[in-house]
Amino acid sequence: MKLLSLSPALKNMALYGSSIVLMKGVSLFMLPYIANHISQHELGRLELLSTFAMILSVILGLSLHEALYRFAGAEQDPHQKRRITGEIFTLTMIVGAIALPIIWLFSPFISEWKPEYADTIELELLLMPLAFEGMVAVVLASFRMREKAKLFFYLTTGRALLQAALTVIVLYQGYGVTAILFAGFISAALQVVVLVYLQSKQNKKVRGTGYLFNKEMAALCIPYCLPLMASGLVAFGLNGFERWILAENTSFSDLALYAVALKFALALTLLMQPFCMWWMPKRFDYLQSRGEKITAKMTQSSLVLLCGLTVLVCYLAPVLIEWLMPESYQQAKNIAVALIIVSAIKELNELINLGALAEKQTKKLLWINTLATGLGMIAILVLTPIYGMSGVIISLILAQTMRVILTFILSQSAHPLPYSLGKLSVLLLITSVSIALSLSSFSVGIQLMMAALCTTSVVIFASQLQLITLPKNEQGEKCL
Incomplete structure (x- = not known):
């Protein structure tokens, strides 16, 4: 007990490590169950959809969480740190607001181009949560900066476990890939709602408003993040x-x-x-x-x-x-x-x-x-x-x-x-x-x-x- 009480850094590290292992491990643990409930052809199609989501998440995320580490992480003044976090958070919400209707409008065209890959509703369920991928990454990064390890653990593993539970339920009821994507959509949407609420509370501590936008900060973030996003796209070449x-x-x-x-x-x-x-x-x-x-x-x-x-x-x-x-x-x-x-x-x-x-x-x-x-x-x-x-x-x-x-x-x-x-x-x-x-x-x-x-x-x-x-x-x- 004394070790635990004297080692908050070790406890935080254990929570971060556990959350990462659980997030990555849930897909491995769920694999046999999914493989026994959908055909091999459908599992292959689900994997292809996942890779499409992977590359789009890199693009829509814009690596803005790295900008948070760079510009807010260097600040010693807590008020200034909150202000920069709020400004980058608002920037991610703007990206999401722009991306969401684009995804909605282009999903039918993508489906018509490759109908054997997915239909329109599957693409919408898969891609719409990705519009706020940058927001999720930024808020979770702010938790790590503020050493909110428990909150980080609950929100990341909670989403993974909820998605796994919903997937088990829909597959047990005899549904297929569309239902699996719907389970992912529900868990992602709930996480987004919770994160927006929590970050908005933090934003209100700055200038009495819940939404902050700063052109100068946007001008700093975008040039800094684009090369990092490009690195993510490069990595996709050998992993997707x-x-x-x-x-x-x-x-x-x-x-x-x-x-x-x-x-x-x-x-x-x-x-x-x-x-x-x-x-x-x-x-x-x-x-x-x-x-x-x-x-x-x-x-x-x-x-x-x-x-x-x-x-x-x-x-x-x-x-x-x-x-x-x-x-x-x-x-x-x-x-x-x-x-x-x-x-x-x-x-x-x-x-x-x-x-x-x-x-x-x-x-x-x-x-x-x-x-x-x-x-x-x-x-x-x-x-x-x-x-x-x-x-x-x-x-x-x-x-x-x-x-x-x-x-x-x-x-x-x-x-x-x-x-x-x-x-x-x-x-x-x-x-x-x-x-x-x-x-x-x-x-x-x-x-x-x-x-x-x-x-x-x-x-x-x-x-x-x-x-x-x-x-x-x-x-x-x-x-x-």
């Missing part, structure tokens, strides 16, 4: 675009297999999340206060964790697919392993970009991401019509690998860290062999034994190679 091309060149049933595999590959990201939430903001402090050697050792330890979890998930994902998914989805096992490898390479890139970020080489990182995404998209366009899903997976692995190599070269040239590259190469070789063995057709019992054996082997070899370093307690944490 491939599903469109897959749908055009294969079938919705194949896309459903890909979607199932992708959801189970998400388990790796979820398992890495607790460590990353601790290490990502901490690593710059390590570099400055503890030096390059300790920081490099901690980064190597994070790579050991990534390798161990990758091996574990590569063995467990096929087992879970066999246990939880209908017979028609069993082909997703090997696809899941391939996409876990893609996820691992993406996580690797986030762990080794420290040098570039420490020296503020963000523009060069953007160019690397753009180049890797562009070449990946070209490869997807060329290989998918020939090789189908295999072409997509090959393209993703090649693009993400090139991104990691270029990021590592940039980071080491900007701020060299003394990594033990020879030992890391041995670790990578052991990990690769373990993953290759997971593709064998073992029984479930042997697969589980291999999962324990191979994961343990990775840790033992890493320990023997002295790649594992445990963080020492900091002076400020000894009192906890």
Whole structure:
């Protein structure tokens, strides 16, 4: 109890981490239920609609929450901080008011263009809440800035759990994709109403009015946010675009297999999340206060964790697919392993970009991401019509690998860290062999034994190679 009472920062971190894991994890937990209640073709169509919503949310969100961090976060005066937050919030409401009728008017035309993807009502249910995506992001970001972790947790997980509950109900009653989208619409609309109410109360503390608009603030926000929005669109090229091309060149049933595999590959990201939430903001402090050697050792330890979890998930994902998914989805096992490898390479890139970020080489990182995404998209366009899903997976692995190599070269040239590259190469070789063995057709019992054996082997070899370093307690944490 004393630990909890003396550690509000740790409690907040736990709440933020739990909310993120729950938000991302609900879709994984719901997947077997949905797959057992709608056809494989319909699940593939639902996945394609989700990717459409993904890219539109990036555009309509305009990354205005990043402007909040930049302009309100630097303010020390609470009144001024509230004023800037209110002005950016009002800007998001204006964007939403403009976007909402546009979505309403253009949904019928989109439906006529691709009637096999969705009808008008499905597009409206899916896209209309996205008009206020920026508002949701800004208000939730303001909660984090004001350390309202409980409120953040309730409003984010509440929406996810409400959507899951409504989805269960409508599918149990025998409804399909339209009803699933309606469940998402209801949960999103309720969240928007609550957030508008809460933020309006905050706005009234400034100049006695609930709505604030400042042309100067808008002029600052838009140029600042547009490049960030462009970065989000670049990321879509390797995380969404491939599903469109897959749908055009294969079938919705194949896309459903890909979607199932992708959801189970998400388990790796979820398992890495607790460590990353601790290490990502901490690593710059390590570099400055503890030096390059300790920081490099901690980064190597994070790579050991990534390798161990990758091996574990590569063995467990096929087992879970066999246990939880209908017979028609069993082909997703090997696809899941391939996409876990893609996820691992993406996580690797986030762990080794420290040098570039420490020296503020963000523009060069953007160019690397753009180049890797562009070449990946070209490869997807060329290989998918020939090789189908295999072409997509090959393209993703090649693009993400090139991104990691270029990021590592940039980071080491900007701020060299003394990594033990020879030992890391041995670790990578052991990990690769373990993953290759997971593709064998073992029984479930042997697969589980291999999962324990191979994961343990990775840790033992890493320990023997002295790649594992445990963080020492900091002076400020000894009192906890």
